[in-house]
Amino acid sequence: MExxxxxxxxxxxxxxxxxxxxxxxKHCATEGMLVEVVHYEKTKQTRFESMFWLDNMEEDCYVxxxxxxxxxxxxxxxxxxxxxxxxxIVDDEEEDGEVVGWPPIKSCMTKYHNYRHxxxxxxxxxxxxxxxxxxxxxxxGLRPSSSSTSSPRSSMYVxxxxxxxxxxxxxxxxxxxxxxxxxxxxxxxxxxxxxxDREDTSYKFTFQGKEGDWLLLGDVPWKIxxxxxxxxxxxxxxxxxxxxxxx
Amino acid sequence: xxxxxxxxxxxxxxxxxxxxxxxxxxxxxCKSWFETERLTRKRVFVRNCYAVxxxxxxxxxxxxxxxxxxGKPHFADYNLVPDGWGGYAWPWIEAMAEKSPALxxxxxxxxxxxxxxxxxxxxxxxxxxxxxxxxCEGFSTDGLAAIAVACRNLRELELRECIxxxxxxxxxxYFPETLTSLVSLDFSCLDSEVKLSDLELLVSRSxxxxxxxxxxxxxxxxxxxxxxxxxxxxxxxxGSFSDKLDQEAVSKLSQAFTELKELKSLSGLWDVLPEYxxxxxxxxxxxxxxxxxxxxxxxxxxxxxxxxxxxxxKLWVMDLIEDKGLEAVASSCKELRELRVFPSGADVxxxxxxxxxxxxxxxxxxxxxxxxxxxxxxQFTNEALVTIARNRPNLKCVRLCxxxxxxxxxxxxxxxxxxxxxxxxxxxGLQRLSVSGLLTDKAFEYIGTHGKKLRMLSIAFAGxxxxxxxxxxxxxxxxxxxxxxxxxxxxxxxxxxxxxLETMRSLWMSSCGVSFGACKLLSQKMPKLxxxxxxxxxxxxxxxxxxxxxxxxxxxxxGPRLDMPEFVWTIHKNPExxxxxxxxx
Numbered sequence: 001m002e003x004x005x006x007x008x009x010x011x012x013x014x015x016x017x018x019x020x021x022x023x024x025x026k027h028c029a030t031e032g033m034l035v036e037v038v039h040y041e042k043t044k045q046t047r048f049e050s051m052f053w054l055d056n057m058e059e060d061c062y063v064x065x066x067x068x069x070x071x072x073x074x075x076x077x078x079x080x081x082x083x084x085x086x087x088x089i090v091d092d093e094e095e096d097g098e099v100v101g102w103p104p105i106k107s108c109m110t111k112y113h114n115y116r117h118x119x120x121x122x123x124x125x126x127x128x129x130x131x132x133x134x135x136x137x138x139x140x141g142l143r144p145s146s147s148s149t150s151s152p153r154s155s156m157y158v159x160x161x162x163x164x165x166x167x168x169x170x171x172x173x174x175x176x177x178x179x180x181x182x183x184x185x186x187x188x189x190x191x192x193x194x195x196x197d198r199e200d201t202s203y204k205f206t207f208q209g210k211e212g213d214w215l216l217l218g219d220v221p222w223k224i225x226x227x228x229x230x231x232x233x234x235x236x237x238x239x240x241x242x243x244x245x246x247x
Numbered sequence: 248x249x250x251x252x253x254x255x256x257x258x259x260x261x262x263x264x265x266x267x268x269x270x271x272x273x274x275x276x277c278k279s280w281f282e283t284e285r286l287t288r289k290r291v292f293v294r295n296c297y298a299v300x301x302x303x304x305x306x307x308x309x310x311x312x313x314x315x316x317x318g319k320p321h322f323a324d325y326n327l328v329p330d331g332w333g334g335y336a337w338p339w340i341e342a343m344a345e346k347s348p349a350l351x352x353x354x355x356x357x358x359x360x361x362x363x364x365x366x367x368x369x370x371x372x373x374x375x376x377x378x379x380x381x382x383c384e385g386f387s388t389d390g391l392a393a394i395a396v397a398c399r400n401l402r403e404l405e406l407r408e409c410i411x412x413x414x415x416x417x418x419x420x421y422f423p424e425t426l427t428s429l430v431s432l433d434f435s436c437l438d439s440e441v442k443l444s445d446l447e448l449l450v451s452r453s454x455x456x457x458x459x460x461x462x463x464x465x466x467x468x469x470x471x472x473x474x475x476x477x478x479x480x481x482x483x484x485x486g487s488f489s490d491k492l493d494q495e496a497v498s499k500l501s502q503a504f505t506e507l508k509e510l511k512s513l514s515g516l517w518d519v520l521p522e523y524x525x526x527x528x529x530x531x532x533x534x535x536x537x538x539x540x541x542x543x544x545x546x547x548x549x550x551x552x553x554x555x556x557x558x559x560x561k562l563w564v565m566d567l568i569e570d571k572g573l574e575a576v577a578s579s580c581k582e583l584r585e586l587r588v589f590p591s592g593a594d595v596x597x598x599x600x601x602x603x604x605x606x607x608x609x610x611x612x613x614x615x616x617x618x619x620x621x622x623x624x625x626q627f628t629n630e631a632l633v634t635i636a637r638n639r640p641n642l643k644c645v646r647l648c649x650x651x652x653x654x655x656x657x658x659x660x661x662x663x664x665x666x667x668x669x670x671x672x673x674x675x676g677l678q679r680l681s682v683s684g685l686l687t688d689k690a691f692e693y694i695g696t697h698g699k700k701l702r703m704l705s706i707a708f709a710g711x712x713x714x715x716x717x718x719x720x721x722x723x724x725x726x727x728x729x730x731x732x733x734x735x736x737x738x739x740x741x742x743x744x745x746x747x748l749e750t751m752r753s754l755w756m757s758s759c760g761v762s763f764g765a766c767k768l769l770s771q772k773m774p775k776l777x778x779x780x781x782x783x784x785x786x787x788x789x790x791x792x793x794x795x796x797x798x799x800x801x802x803x804x805x806g807p808r809l810d811m812p813e814f815v816w817t818i819h820k821n822p823e824x825x826x827x828x829x830x831x832x
Binding site: 100101102103104105106107108109112113116117 | 322324325326327382408410436517518540541543589590591592623648650652705707732
């Protein structure tokens with residue numbers, strides 16, 4: 001089961017659909033997760049945590065080491081917890097943890113691209129015509145169009161937030177076929193970074209469906225869950241170092 | 248013996264001195280040259296509206312006819328400067344209305360322009376001829392109507408990428424029937440539809456109209472009739488190019504294009520359908536500038552178009568052109584001087600766009616006049632940069648945006664230090680550089696060592712330590728504008744090189760590690776600088792060691808500005824806060 005490790009950061013205003021992804025696979029040893037940086041809530045000392053190369057920090061703030069870019073995968077930066085570097089590059093209020101102003105594209109262009117990528121746009125897949133009723137021989141210079149229809153999206157990324165962990169992850173639900181495989185995967189993923197013993201902890205999984213209600217995992221058959229889940233939340237009992245982030 | 252030239256002679260000589268840089272040099276020679284120069288300068292360019300007061304400018308240049316101003320820092324283009332920061336045009340317009348009522352041209356970039364401003368312009372400057380607003384905001388179409396109705400000798404009205412409150416297309420109908428002087432009209436950034444009949448009437452009574460840039464709402468049909476009315480156009484920005492036309496309409500449009508014998512610049516082309524590309528073939532050989540940033544066609548169609556553009560000097564295109572398309576550009580467009588390749592967001596659609604570093608390498612190999620590149624790409628290699636530098640030592644502007652922060656050379660996994668070294672070392676006349684990808688302090692050592700002509704530098708997600716900033720500030724002799732975001736340096740380099748900041752126009756730093764205390768210290772020690780701390784989420788108590796969100800430092804003769812919003816902190820605004828015991832070494 002191959003999952004792509006992507007850190008999804010996209011420009012802030014207009015929620016640009018650029019949503020460029022940079023591939024942490026190249027930088028981190030870990031595989032297989034879509035990591036999304038989440039902005040801390042305002043009440044916490046977010047301004048500090050959001051910069052990961054600080055000296056002179058107050059004692060009780062979580063201080064990632066300066067230059068802790070394990071993202072660059074350089075061999076001398078071992079023992080760098082990827083989370084340290086992950087908890088960064090966050091700027092604004094956006095819950096989705098988007099990076100403002102990156103890539104550096106002017107708003108008129110992002111506005112246009114959002115429009116293009118939206119459902120309203122007649123040529124949703126740039127330049128390739130879809131559902132054109134008889135593009136006609138009456139048009140001069142008609143040439144074969146450059147390709148096929150697009151394939152339907154085959155992945156469904158859903159945000160997963162574990163209690164006490166600042167950073168939410170995204171997983172592709174379509175890659176799983178049962179609750180057990182999903183929950184096992186999630187637990188493994190989170191405990192890898194939490195220094196928590198998985199045996200010691202009890203986890204409670206809830207999910208939010210299309211209607212906005214929070215339900216317990218397992219309340220609905222897997223198939224229905226897989227189609228309607230919007231986000232997942234995990235509550236656990238094991239306190240660990242990272243809960244310091246909250247206080 | 249009086250060796251001075253009579254001022255009449257000086258005036259005559261200076262009348263041949265056009266560029267502002269030269270005029271600035273002239274004015275430094277001696278007092279009489281300063282006086283003569285200032286009394287004859289007609290075009291004034293103030294690159295930072297807060298560097299000098301409007302009154303001082305009006306006083307120094309009484310014969311000013313054209314004023315160009317820039318407001319917000321460049322990173323405002325990418326939403327890094329919060330709304331309300333500043334850059335207001337009003338104080339300038341108010342001052343000029345009083346002191347320079349003969350003003351004819353106003354060009355503003357990244358400024359806040361309100362309807363009141365526009366109304367004031369309309370009411371105050373009797374000979375007003377040109378209004379060019381680039382990346383401005385704060386006004387509505389009502390303000391445009393005020394300009395249209397009152398400025399009887401209007402030649403240029405250009406809104407380039409402005410954010411306008413669009414209250415409808417009526418504003419266009421306010422141009423009086425007596426207005427026949429229009430040379431350039433650009434309303435491409437507006438959203439709503441203007442009445443076609445108004446537009447046609449305006450165009451038909453403007454025999455001098457050379458540049459027309461329509462907004463997306465002007466239909467393809469309408470375009471045809473407009474082109475027939477203005478075959479003399481030199482610059483055309485079309486509206487949306489995707490309406491379905493019947494064969495007759497298409498052939499009429501095609502004919503209209505063939506009549507555009509003078510056309511040199513083409514833009515717009517929103518959503519252009521592949522089957523309409525051939526309509527443009529007739530103008531291609533004459534084009535020197537082509538903006539396909541909104542032309543959502545695939546590589547084969549782009550190649551068909553570009554292979555006919557043998558005189559093209561400026562090309563802006565999306566990455567849909569791919570490496571193959573750029574190879575075609577390389578072989579067909581030998582006159583190319585400027586290339587910009589923008590991301591189309593294809594990843595979102597899960598299509599693979601085959602644009603890599605190779606595309607830029609091909610163009611650099613084959614286009615001898617290539618001077619300026621802006622290139623968005625998923626990844627790059629040192630080898631490519633070295634090749635580009637070797638091929639094109641005449642490059643003056645290199646802006647490479649590797650979209651993935653910290654991306655190393657994708658073949659060797661090394662930082663891109665060596666590649667950028669080749670660029671700064673090889674391109675000795677390089678004036679503007681934007682770097683990206685994985686970069687260590689070494690890259691900046693190279694830039695400091697070799698980038699002697701570098702004036703503007705943009706950096707994001709790079710470097711390791713204070714050394715990076717130190718190399719830049721101590722090495723780049725010509726450095727004028729430096730903008731940095733998300734880089735890991737602290738106070739040391741900044742404070743050590745404080746004196747350098749007075750030789751630069753401005754420095755922007757955001758999400759770096761500079762502390763509040765350093766800002767205070769810098770403000771105190773360097774009175775000719777405005778040190779602005781921009782912090783939308785300030786802590787209740789701000790210890791000196793706390794890092795600041797954003798800092799904008801610029802030299803100024805005007806002293807602290809009085810129009811700062813609450814989220815901007817300066818020492819002048821807050822004199823009661825003492826300075827910490829951090830020392831400038």
